[in-house]
Structures are given as structure tokens and as C-alpha cells.
Amino acid sequence: MLWKSADYTGWGRVLTATGEVARPERQATLAAALDDALAPAMGMRRSYGDAALNDGGRAIDMTRLDRMLDFDPETGILTVEAGARVGEIAAAFGPKGWLPAVMPGTGFATVGGCIGQDVHGKNHHHAGSFCEHVTAITLRTAKGIVEVTPEKNAALFRATAGGLGQTGVILKAKMRLTPCKGDVMVVTERRMTDWDDFIAHLDMSQATYTVGWIDATAKGAALGRGILEEGETGSGLMPTKIKRRKVPLDAPNFALSSPIVRMFNNAYYRRVPEKGRTVVRPISDFFFPLDKIHDWNRLYGKRGFHQFQCVVPLDQAPALREMLAEIAGSGLASPLAVLKRMGPGRAGYLSFPMEGYTLAVDFPNRAAARELIKHMQARAAEVGGRIYFAKDSLARAEEIPAMYPELDLWRKEVAKADPDGALQTDIVRRLKLRGAK
Amino acid sequence: MNRTWIILGATSSMARAFARAVAETGAGVLLAGRDVEDMAALATDCRLRGAALAEVVAFDARKPEGFAGIVARMEQEEGELNAAVFVGSMPPQAEIDADPSLIDGTVTDSFTGPARFLQLLAPVMEARGGGTVVGVASVAGDRGRIGNYVYGAAKAGFATYLSGLRNRLTRAGGHVVTVKPGFVDTSMTWGLPGMFLVASPEKVAEDILKAVRKKKNVIYTPFFWRFIMLIIIHIPEFIFKKMKI
Numbered sequence: 001m002l003w004k005s006a007d008y009t010g011w012g013r014v015l016t017a018t019g020e021v022a023r024p025e026r027q028a029t030l031a032a033a034l035d036d037a038l039a040p041a042m043g044m045r046r047s048y049g050d051a052a053l054n055d056g057g058r059a060i061d062m063t064r065l066d067r068m069l070d071f072d073p074e075t076g077i078l079t080v081e082a083g084a085r086v087g088e089i090a091a092a093f094g095p096k097g098w099l100p101a102v103m104p105g106t107g108f109a110t111v112g113g114c115i116g117q118d119v120h121g122k123n124h125h126h127a128g129s130f131c132e133h134v135t136a137i138t139l140r141t142a143k144g145i146v147e148v149t150p151e152k153n154a155a156l157f158r159a160t161a162g163g164l165g166q167t168g169v170i171l172k173a174k175m176r177l178t179p180c181k182g183d184v185m186v187v188t189e190r191r192m193t194d195w196d197d198f199i200a201h202l203d204m205s206q207a208t209y210t211v212g213w214i215d216a217t218a219k220g221a222a223l224g225r226g227i228l229e230e231g232e233t234g235s236g237l238m239p240t241k242i243k244r245r246k247v248p249l250d251a252p253n254f255a256l257s258s259p260i261v262r263m264f265n266n267a268y269y270r271r272v273p274e275k276g277r278t279v280v281r282p283i284s285d286f287f288f289p290l291d292k293i294h295d296w297n298r299l300y301g302k303r304g305f306h307q308f309q310c311v312v313p314l315d316q317a318p319a320l321r322e323m324l325a326e327i328a329g330s331g332l333a334s335p336l337a338v339l340k341r342m343g344p345g346r347a348g349y350l351s352f353p354m355e356g357y358t359l360a361v362d363f364p365n366r367a368a369a370r371e372l373i374k375h376m377q378a379r380a381a382e383v384g385g386r387i388y389f390a391k392d393s394l395a396r397a398e399e400i401p402a403m404y405p406e407l408d409l410w411r412k413e414v415a416k417a418d419p420d421g422a423l424q425t426d427i428v429r430r431l432k433l434r435g436a437k
Numbered sequence: 438m439n440r441t442w443i444i445l446g447a448t449s450s451m452a453r454a455f456a457r458a459v460a461e462t463g464a465g466v467l468l469a470g471r472d473v474e475d476m477a478a479l480a481t482d483c484r485l486r487g488a489a490l491a492e493v494v495a496f497d498a499r500k501p502e503g504f505a506g507i508v509a510r511m512e513q514e515e516g517e518l519n520a521a522v523f524v525g526s527m528p529p530q531a532e533i534d535a536d537p538s539l540i541d542g543t544v545t546d547s548f549t550g551p552a553r554f555l556q557l558l559a560p561v562m563e564a565r566g567g568g569t570v571v572g573v574a575s576v577a578g579d580r581g582r583i584g585n586y587v588y589g590a591a592k593a594g595f596a597t598y599l600s601g602l603r604n605r606l607t608r609a610g611g612h613v614v615t616v617k618p619g620f621v622d623t624s625m626t627w628g629l630p631g632m633f634l635v636a637s638p639e640k641v642a643e644d645i646l647k648a649v650r651k652k653k654n655v656i657y658t659p660f661f662w663r664f665i666m667l668i669i670i671h672i673p674e675f676i677f678k679k680m681k682i
Contacts, residue, residue: 004628025450025624026475064450064624067482078485081478092486 002033003058010049011297013304014365015393017053017426023061027081027171030065034140034169038422041169043083043110047117048307049393050426051164057424060169062112068092069172076177077135082112082170087288094183094283099233101133101178105338107288112170117390118162118351120342122209122231122287128345129353131161133176141168141417150347158406159413161348164389166428167417182235185209185286190276191269195224195321199357202341208232209286211340215265216324216333216361217258223325226339227272231286244291247298256300256364258331265335300364305334306393308373309360311342311353312385319383320357323376327361332369336362349410350433352388360391370394389427397432411435439489439516440464443507443558445496445551446524447479448472450623451573454638455521456483458646465490465514469507470524471497490514498524498550499542508557518562521571521645522551527588527625540587547591552598559602563609569649570606570613572599576657579617579666583681603654614648615655616641619662634659 003020022039024030033039039058053059066083076098078089087107089100104119113119114130115137121127137148137160146168150157160167188207192198198212207230214226254260290296297305312320327333337360344355363369373394377387386403387395401407414434421434428434442459444452447468456466460483468476468483468491476493483491494507511518525547533539555570562568577585578592596615603613620626620635636659644658657663672680 001628023624023627025453026448026472027478028472028475029624067478068485069478069481071485 002029008045008053009304010051010053010393011046012048012306012365012393013297013300014306015050015053015426017050017055017059019054019056020058021061022058023064025064027065030060030169030171031140033060038140038142038169038418038420040165040423040425041082041112043113044085044108046106046109046113047390048305049389049391050430051117051389052113053426054424055426062110062170065171066110071177076179077174078177079172079174080111081172082110082115084111085109086111086114087284087291089177090183090283090287093177094180097179097182098177099180099283101127101176102130103287104130105288105290107284107291111173111175112165115161115170115173116163116165117388118346118348118353119390120345120353122211122340124345124353125210125341125343126208127178128343129162129347129351131157131347131351132345133178134161134173134347135176136174137170138172139168139417140171142419142422143417145171155409155413156417158348159410159417162346162351162389163348163410163414164350164425164428164433166414166423166425166434168423180233182233183283184234184236185231185281185283186234186278187229187231187281187286188276188278189272190228190230191272191274192224192226192228194222195324198224198226198228198339199317201228202339202357205230205341211338213268214324214337214339214359215269216327216337217262217265217331219325219328223328224321224339225269226337227269229286233283234280236280244294246294247296249298250301251299253301253303253364256334261333261335268335300334300362303365305362305364306369306373307336307360307362307391308376309358309388309391310376310380310385311356311358311388312380312383313354313356316383316385317357319379320359323379324359327372327376330368330372332363332366332372334362334364336360349406349413350389350404352386352390354386356385360388392427395431397430400431400433407433439514440519441467441490441511441514441516442519442521443467443469443494443511445469445498445520445522445554448475449523450625450638451618451621451641452521452523453479454642455523455571455645457486458639458642460484460486460488460491462646463487463489467492467494467507467511469494469496471495496554498546498554501550501553504554504557507554508561511558512561517568518558518565519569519571519649520555520558521573522555523573524551525573525575525588525592527585530583530585530587533587543587544591544594547588548595548598552595555598555602559606562606562611566610568606568611570599570602570611571616571645571649572596572602572613573616573618574599576617576619576662576666580669580677612649612652614645614653616645616648617655617657617662617666619657619659619665634661
């Protein structure tokens with residue numbers, strides 16, 4: 001049967017939806033379903049909140065339309081179906097000397113999802129965002145199939161890049177791969193002793209790939225300590241078969257209680273020797289560290305979790321430090337916390353990146369954590385920053401226009417591409433992204 | 438060594454996963470089925486994943502006149518020739534009850550069609566002294582049940598055929614793996630009620646390739662279906678006939 005009634009959730013497992021879901025395996029089946037009625041598409045549902053949810057409506061699961069359709073070694077341009085996963089592309093092309101130009105923190109993300117969120121990677125400061133390397137998108141809009149390119153229909157492209165699937169169902173895309181030396185990473189890991197040390201190193205770093213793990217529980221003089229990882233691709237021999245693990249059951253709530261997290265973070269920090277070290281790792285290990293544990297979101301237990309991620313302009317680093325101090329003081333954070341410097345690259349009206357510093361921290365879903373995140377979101381907005389739709393499940397509609405100054409331009413294009421609002425999802429309704437209706 | 442696999446019914450979820458897994462080993466794949474356009478997409482995918490050759494051939498289990506041409510195409514490839522059979526059709530039992538003529542098609546798709554094809558291929562494999570046939574049967578063929586006994590009967594027939602073919606090819610250095618999948622997460626089972634312990638097509642493909650490497654005779658995938666079916670097979674008929682499972 002084509003449609004089945006399903007309960008599904010975002011990656012954070014806090015927000016849920018119930019509705020009819022189809023999972024076509026052939027383009028012809030998808031076309032028939034969409035001819036019947038346009039419906040929003042979803043991929044692997046790695047967005048934490050409700051970006052991939054359509055409660056009470058229909059949704060198309062694109063994960064079985066995941067084939068690589070063409071590759072031109074002259075230009076490095078790969079054509080794929082929207083459900084193709086970034087990690088599979090990296091696994092197929094890494095050994096041949098090519099990688100997706102931008103890879104998000106999980107290889108399970110689909111190309112369609114990466115476009116819909118205009119995701120960024122550990123090389124954002126050099127390479128920009130995902131959609132800056134997308135040369136064409138085949139889109140099924142209310143009016144039929146349109147080929148969207150940055151040159152041919154720039155406004156529609158900018159509305160589709162990071163556009164949360166609201167301009168149409170992404171069927172296929174052409175993306176530029178970037179040459180790499182091979183499928184291993186040479187990674188330098190260094191301890192960052194405090195916030196100023198961390199920021200200074202992020203500002204100095206010339207590495208192609210940079211990411212910082214930050215201890216969001218360290219306070220006082222140790223505030224902002226963490227580990228800076230700088231990576232370059234390399235060639236060599238490395239066991240590529242990575243043992244994948246599963247989380248057999250929802251973890252009990254005390255697993256992420258404050259003393260345990262503090263202890264874990266301390267050990268994690270000291271894992272890297274004081275003088276730093278250089279290690280060689282499989283490519284997937286560096287780019288998608290958590291993918292080894294298949295359903296790690298279950299570690300947060302039944303209640304689920306939230307991720308707060310914001311970016312603030314370069315000159316607002318002190319404000320971000322204050323925010324981190326509040327988070328550390330609350331004792332609510334989980335070990336998963338990331339600090340990174342972003343470049344200016346963004347491809348769409350609603351793209352998240354801006355030149356500045358981005359902080360991402362996970363929190364188990366507790367009332368106090370929700371309040372703290374809401375407070376942080378307001379703080380980010382005050383200092384000219386913004387929050388990330390791929391992570392959010394707590395923001396309020398009135399905060400968005402100030403964070404996303406091009407929202408009206410996006411709305412105009414979306415109104416043309418989907419006049420009936422058939423593609424609306426839960427996040428679009430919650431944040432009133434498409435306007436007052 | 439040069440290896441080529443023909444994959445019959447290449448548009449099915451399991452066949453697609455198997456074709457990709459084979460492609461990643463560097464072997465050649467000939468994708469055989471009815472939806473040529475869909476298979477063309479899979480063919481480029483297989484090539485980009487490392488297949489030495491990936492080509493589409495039109496195959497319809499109900500049109501045996503085309504079989505000789507396909508076998509001839511396979512013979513053009515040097516080295517080891519292998520076949521994986523994923524074809525089959527499962528109309529709901531209620532539709533068959535209303536229109537018994539559907540039985541012919543079900544048996545052709547799931548048993549006699551692929552058997553006639555393999556019958557043409559077997560002498561070629563014997564002449565080359567090796568190769569493996571993977572035949573996908575079903576746990577539904579282990580015991581007839583009210584829910585799908587025509588499909589089950591066809592798959593049981595195919596399983597018995599495979600057993601005989603194994604007996605034949607073994608003498609010439611070849612091998613036959615009979616695969617009995619339990620519930621697999623495919624477009625055929627999407628939304629069906631009563632599914633449990635569902636396996637992904639990728640997991641099934643991995644199990645099949647492992648069975649090919651280890652020259653297993655009959656595998657259940659996932660493995661625990663062997664025990665589930667062991668119990669079901671041993672329920673006395675006077676009880677079983679009153680059950681609805």
C-alpha cells in the first residue's frame with residue numbers, strides 16, 4: 001500500500017507527529033503520489049525538532065529514492081536522488097579522491113535535507129554552506145517540475161536553499177564534490193584551556209576542517225575549556241569497516257545527571273594529552289563521530305532532548321561567553337557541546353550561517369532546560385544572532401523576523417511556488433514562517 | 438577473478454540492496470526486470486559504487502521467449518557467472534479466492550518463470566565449472582497458511598527446485614543458496630498490519646552475501662526465523678489447521 005498511518009518524531013524525540021506517510025521506491029510512484037496531492041517531503045529526520053514533521057497531514061519519506069544518477073569526473077558534479085545520504089556518498093567517493101564539498105555532523109542526513117536546511121560543516125569558514133555547492137535542484141512545485149539553478153531562477157533557488165521544503169519536493173540535485181587526498185583524516189587535537197584560548201585558536205586556525213568540543217559544565221577559570229580538532233584529508237591504509245553499535249534501550253534519566261556529565265567531560269578533556277596529539281582516523285569517524293552509535297538519541301531516555309544552537313556575529317564573542325557561563329552555571333548541559341567559527345557563506349534567504357561564532361549544546365528535556373534555552377534564544381536575538389531551524393523546537397514566532405531579515409523575500413517566493421500551503425510542516429506553523437495565516 | 442551477477446527482479450527493495458552490495462565488491466551486475474527506466478537509475482548507482490559493469494536487461498518472468506537472449510548476453514562476460522533471483526508476486530489471498538486464474542501468474546512469477554530461466558543458465562554454469570545461484574524463497578513456503586497459501590505453495594515449489602539445482606550444480610563446482618527471508622521492510626510490506634521483527638533490505642543483502650561466501654545451503658534472514666519456522670513446522674496438523682497465524 002502507498003500510504004500508511006504512522007507516528008514519528010524528530011531526532012530529539014520531544015516533538016511528535018501522527019499522519020499518513022508514503023515511502024516510494026520509484027520516481028514513478030512518487031510522481032503519482034504527488035499528482036494526487038502535494039505533500040511535504042522528509043528524509044532521515046535528523047532535524048531535532050519539528051522541521052520534518054507534519055502532524056495530521058501527509059508526508060513523503062524520501063529515503064528509498066537514494067540513487068546516485070550521474071558523475072562527471074571533469075567537473076566533479078554528482079547528480080543524486082534527494083534521499084541519498086551524505087555518508088554513503090562520502091563512502092563511495094572518498095576512496096576515489098572525492099568528497100561532498102560540505103558535510104554536516106551526521107552522515108545519515110539526506111541530500112534533500114541538507115538542501116532544505118542549507119547545512120554547514122567543519123569547513124564552513126572556507127567552503128561556505130551546502131547549497132553553495134549545489135548547482136541545480138529538480139523541484140516538484142505546485143505548478144509541476146522545475147529545474148532550479150542559482151543562475152536561471154536565483155530567487156527560487158535562494159528560497160529553496162535552507163527553505164525547509166516549502167518551495168516544493170526536492171526530487172534530485174546536482175552537487176559539486178571536492179577533491180581530497182584519500183579517505184583518511186589526519187587530525188590534530190589540542191586542549192583549549194579556557195574561553196579566550198579557544199577563541200584565539202579558532203581565529204588563528206588555517207586548517208581545512210576545524211571543530212571544537214567544549215565542556216559546557218566547566219566554570220570559573222576553566223570556563224570555555226575544550227578540545228580543538230583540526231583535520232586534513234590524507235591517504236593511507238585504515239580499517240574502513242567501522243563497528244556500529246546500537247543503543248538497546250532508553251537510558252535512565254540519571255545517566256545524564258550533572259555529576260556524571262561533569263565526570264565524563266573531565267575525562268574526555270584529559271583524554272587528549274596536555275601537549276596535544278596528531279592521530280589518523282577514518283574519514284567517517286572524523287565527520288560523523290556519533291553515527292557509530294546508531295540511535296544515540298535514545299541515550300537521553302524517553303523524555304528526549306533539545307539542542308540549542310545559535311550563531312552570533314564576530315564582535316559578540318563576549319556575549320556568547322556570558323551565555324556559556326549561564327549554561328555552565330545551570331548544570332543542565334549534556335556532554336555534547338560544540339564551538340566553531342563560521343564564515344559568511346550562506347546560499348538561501350533562511351540559511352543559518354553568518355560570519356561569527358556558533359555554539360551548540362544538547363540538553364535533556366527538562367522544564368529548567370527548556371526555560372534556559374528560551375532565555376538563550378532571546379539573548380542570541382538581542383546581540384544580532386540567530387538560531388538554527390534544524391535544531392529548534394522551542395523558539396517563538398515573534399523572535400524569527402529579527403533573526404532572519406530576508407524572511408519576507410522567502411515568503412514571496414514560497415507563496416508563488418506553493419500557493420495553497422500544501423507543503424507546510426509543523427515548524428512552519430509553529431513559527432508562523434509563512435506569515436500570519 | 439572476473440565475476441558477474443544477473444539479478445532477476447532488480448527493482449525490488451531486497452534486490453536493490455543486494456545489487457549495491459555486490460557492486461561494492463567490484464563485480465559486474467546485469468539488472469533484469471520490467472521497469473527499465475527505474476533499473477537504469479540503479480545501474481548508474483551501482484557503477485558509481487564500484488561495479489565493473491552495470492547494465493539493464495529487460496526480463497519478464499511470464500515471457501520465457503526472452504530468456505535465451507539474456508543467457509547469451511551473460512555468456513559474453515568472461516569468468517564466473519552468478520544469478521540472484523528476487524522475482525515473485527503475492528496478490529492478496531482474497532483476490533485469488535475471487536479470481537483463481539491469478540494462481541497461474543503467481544506461480545509463474547514466483548516459481549516456474551525463474552526456474553525456466555535457471556534451467557537455461559545451468560549448463561553454462563556447469564561448462565564454466567562454478568558460480569552461485571541465490572534463490573529467494575520465503576518462510577511462507579515452509580507451511581501453507583490461510584493468509585497466503587498460493588504464494589506459499591509457489592515459493593515452496595521454488596525452494597524444492599533450488600534444492601535439486603543445488604544437487605546438480607554442486608557436481609560441477611557450482612553452488613545454490615536458498616534464502617528464506619522473514620519480514621523485510623520493503624514497499625511490499627509497507628503498512629501491512631501484524632509485522633514484527635522487521636529487517637532492513639540492507640541487512641538481508643549482507644546476510645545473503647555472507648552465505649554466498651561461506652557456501653551456505655539454506656539460510657533464514659534474519660537468522661532467528663529458522664527457530665520461529667522450526668516451531669511452526671512442528672505444530673501438529675490437527676492443531677495447526679485451526680490456527681490463524
